[in-house]
Amino acid sequence: MDDAQFTLRTLLISFLPLFMNAQATANFIDAVPARPGTQSYSWSEPTTIMIFIPSGLTGADRMNFEMGINSVASMLPKITVQFKNGEPPAGTTNYVDVDIKPMETDPGGFGGGFVPDPFPSGMDHVNITEGFIEISGGSLGHSAVAPTFMKNLGAHEFGHVLGLDDDPRSSGMRMNVMDPDFNLIDDGMGTVIRADPFVGLSKRDKMMLSSHYMISVPEPSTWILASLGFVSLLLVNRKQISCRRALSTDQM
Ligand SMILES: [Zn+2]
Numbered sequence: 001m002d003d004a005q006f007t008l009r010t011l012l013i014s015f016l017p018l019f020m021n022a023q024a025t026a027n028f029i030d031a032v033p034a035r036p037g038t039q040s041y042s043w044s045e046p047t048t049i050m051i052f053i054p055s056g057l058t059g060a061d062r063m064n065f066e067m068g069i070n071s072v073a074s075m076l077p078k079i080t081v082q083f084k085n086g087e088p089p090a091g092t093t094n095y096v097d098v099d100i101k102p103m104e105t106d107p108g109g110f111g112g113g114f115v116p117d118p119f120p121s122g123m124d125h126v127n128i129t130e131g132f133i134e135i136s137g138g139s140l141g142h143s144a145v146a147p148t149f150m151k152n153l154g155a156h157e158f159g160h161v162l163g164l165d166d167d168p169r170s171s172g173m174r175m176n177v178m179d180p181d182f183n184l185i186d187d188g189m190g191t192v193i194r195a196d197p198f199v200g201l202s203k204r205d206k207m208m209l210s211s212h213y214m215i216s217v218p219e220p221s222t223w224i225l226a227s228l229g230f231v232s233l234l235l236v237n238r239k240q241i242s243c244r245r246a247l248s249t250d251q252m
Pocket residue numbers: 156160165166180
């Protein structure tokens with residue numbers, strides 16, 4: 001390797017983390033688009049976020065919605081979620097208010113986010129203490145035909161609650177939680193529900209979250225256990241193969 005090559009590689013390696021970081025921060029909702037860079041919001045860590053579920057969200061809808069939120073929260077070791085019933089009492093902090101808009105019939109009428117505190121000039125980051133998720137009445141009651149709908153909805157809107165922006169894909173299957181295209185199809189007569197596969201946090205989602213949150217990675221001990229399990233599976237397989245061979249030999 002000559003000197004020029006070496007320098008180029010060193011530069012590429014040292015620039016890579018910068019690019020990754022820039023991309024990750026860019027996917028948090030930009031609080032002040034007019035200012036250069038991204039001024040973002042996120043919850044401080046560690047935080048317990050209380051999620052207040054309205055009485056109108058029940059049964060399978062509620063279960064799937066909470067499962068979607070848990071699929072994201074379970075990857076954030078410093079963020080704990082607690083589900084509560086009803087409306088947040090006055091004076092509550094660190095909460096998400098889930099509301100149902102019963103008069104809205106469009107199943108696509110849902111959204112989530114956070115209540116932004118004023119963004120002081122000269123600051124690039126502000127902590128979130130209050131989030132919200134709004135669900136239209138038309139989004140409810142589809143869990144029997146589209147069980148993944150409320151689950152994808154919970155995961156995606158909780159992503160917004162955490163400060164993430166939408167991250168639309170350019171082609172192919174939906175792979176990322178923050179891809180806003182899920183569960184809805186325009187049939188030309190109004191939007192209808194579709195049962196997309198459930199999508200949990202992807203590598204890309206995690207990379208974005210990691211600019212403000214600690215992300216779970218499998219412990220080394222988990223890998224050792226997993227590989228031990230794999231080796232023993234191989235041994236069992238080999239054993240079964242040799243047994244079968246012995247058996248077929250016997251039968252001949
Ligand atoms: Zn979205």
